[in-house]
Amino acid sequence: MMAKPTRRMRNQLPHCYHEGYLEKSRPDDEETSQKLWTCLCGNSLFFFNEKRDNNYMEKLDLTGFISVKNIGSDHLSMPARFSLHLKSGTTNFTASNTESRELWKAFIQSIAQLSIPLSLTLLPGQIHMLNEAVQQEEERLKNLQSPSTDQNISGRAEMPACYYAVSRLEASLLLERESVRGNMLLRPSRDGESYAITTRQELDKVLYKHYRVTRRPEGGFVIDVNNPVHCDSLHDVITYLVEQTNGVLVPLITEGPYERNFSFIAPDEESGERTVKPLPNPPRASRRDDLTVSSQKLEPNPTEEEMLYMNDDLMQENKPDLPAVPPRHKPEEIPKKILMPPVPAPRRGSSITSSSGSPAAADLKLKTSPDCQKQLPSAAISELKLKLNLRPKGQE
Known part of the structure; x- marks a missing residue:
């Protein structure tokens, strides 16, 4: 009994040596082609609908590799096509350009034969990448042949x-x-x-x-x-x-993939709704400027006197050759006169003297009357006469 073709997560695939978009077609049906994201993982080609897809839709094993050849002319105006011949059949591919086609051919042949092809014209950097890919594939195959050593080797990455x-x-x-x-x-x-x-x-x-x-x-x-x-x-x-089992059996996976970007949940400034926001990463200079601006907003505005002394210090630092400006002295403050509350004027028709006609009442009348202030000598004489006239009566 053969298992049906299965699909698995991209993170469960072997190490990827090369990837990119390729148009895949059959030799007997050239008109029907699919542009798929292709990954060379291990000794197999995995095809995805899009680069961001996590599950592959098709797999092509390179175990029965025979050859990989160009199709048509190598002219730049012609499509960069090549054919992959396996024991299981032939598949045609179209790359984005001739350079991409040659690199795909080099990786496929190197992984399938575990040796770098000498017939291809490659740059030193490309040869270095192929050497690393061949070494990793040899190590991967060595790990698969000895399952008892999977506990202590990097072949664990190739396991489910x-x-x-x-x-x-x-x-x-x-x-x-x-x-x-x-x-x-x-x-x-x-x-x-x-x-x-x-x-x-x-x-x-x-x-x-x-x-x-x-x-x-x-x-x-x-x-x-x-x-x-x-x-x-x-x-x-x-x-x-x-x-x-229709999903009844669930593989035990204790550790999932790690996040590539840091994010946090915070309320939106406008709507107030809690949403996931990415962590901002501004340059250090801008952060320092923001802190300076915020500190300036918190400080109170300096008075005119403080600004004067601050400017004097700055002038002395920037112009050390100039003579020092003498400090300004405050003008002496003139003491202000104490203002007394005004004395209320007497009401018209009211008598100032009391019914008893005492001297105190007469004295009050003299002090409050404005006319009496101009005639002080005569008023004094009248007061003496009044006192002299009242004395005999008091004695009697």
């Missing part, structure tokens, strides 16, 4: 995201502890030459089951059950089990 280097008992405990995140994982087998799938499901009680996954001599893997299931890779093994 639900792969954990744990024993059978540790796998059961891990699924028990992380039951919310998933119920299936991939782990190395006891013999060190194969793998195992461990699942956790609940019926009347918790059930743990283990399935062996062995490697095929001709390539690929087999789920070792009564009706063996053949898959091209361990990623396809996981995807097959998820699809055949």
